[in-house]
């Protein structure tokens with residue numbers, strides 16, 4: 514069984530559970546992104562929500578990416594990590610006044626506006642500061658992302674974005690709002706999308722929308738296509754870097770750009786998922802009548818994706834090369850949903866073995882909680898050992 518490589522000898526001294534980040538894999542991923550996006554002059558804003566660990570953020574910022582933020586806290590984290598304000602986009606359906614003000618004070622690149630009500634508030638707050646807020650309208654392109662229902666976002670009557678039918682009234686409002694300037698349109702159809710046809714449909718849909726906009730005399734400088742590129746949770750060792758080449762090529766082939774138009778993306782998961790693993794120890798091996806449980810010291814407090822989305826994460830016993838057996842791999846939290854996987858093939862497990870939950874760099878550490886009065890997980894990095 515091919516497993517990830519980890520500095521296990523160094524792990525012996527460490528208290529589990531913890532996150533381990535392979536910063537050289539992150540750097541290789543960033544090299545691929547820069548290279549592939551660079552071919553077409555595309556602008557990439559890393560979606561901070563996927564992982565806001567300061568060292569991860571600093572490395573991404575140093576590689577010249579911008580940031581996609583969904584809260585004031587994320588804007589602050591992005592600025593602290595060295596992302597330039599003029600590469601920060603700010604999205605979110607519920608931006609509080611202080612968060613909008615923080616964006617205005619720092620002269621961020623763009624506010625992705627999700628409703629008419631929000632547009633009015635941004636206009637008012639920018640007016641108070643004597644500023645003009647650059648905005649992009651987040652539209653619902655009504656493209657099905659064919660992904661998990663809890664992470665699909667681009668359909669009609671979703672809480673996100675503005676329905677196409679409402680666009681005319683929003684344009685009217687922009688005309689009478691002197692403190693906002695329309696600089697772009699934005700769309701995001703969902704997350705963990707591995708079927709390129711969803712992105713093809715998005716590109717085609719954006720072309721149609723651009724045509725419609727032109728009919729009412731509107732042209733925007735920027736197109737922001739959101740994030741969503743999926744990763745291979747099943748083969749993190751074979752396919753550690755997402756298909757950025759195919760992804761950008763789809764848009765390059767299909768998007769009909771107007772002269773001078775700039776294209777932006779907001780990938781999160783595909784940038785950071787594979788570089789992170791949650792490292793845990795087996796506390797107990799419990800033999801049931803028919804099933805065997807590997808009870809870990811990590812639970813959904815450290816990695817909630819399996820409990821919340823039925824998500825698959827590859828699980829490896831990195832301490833053992835003994836024959837493979839089937840285990841239900843579970844955490845210590847007092848909830849029956851605290852299960853990482855059922856019938857998982859693991860090399861025979863013993864108390865104290867290290868278990869790696871792979872592809873946990875995205876929506877892992879950042880979604881951790883303190884439920885059951887647990888401590889938030891710590892993080893270690895490959896260059897520390």
Ligand code: LLP
Nearest residue numbers: 560701704705740741742779780781782876
């Ligand atoms: N842009 C917008 C407007 C978004 O809503 C998202 C993700 C992204 C970009 C980044 O998408 P990505 O490239 O990471 O797919 N916690 C869930 C995923 C939630 C995604 C929310 N929005 C999970 O663990 O699967």
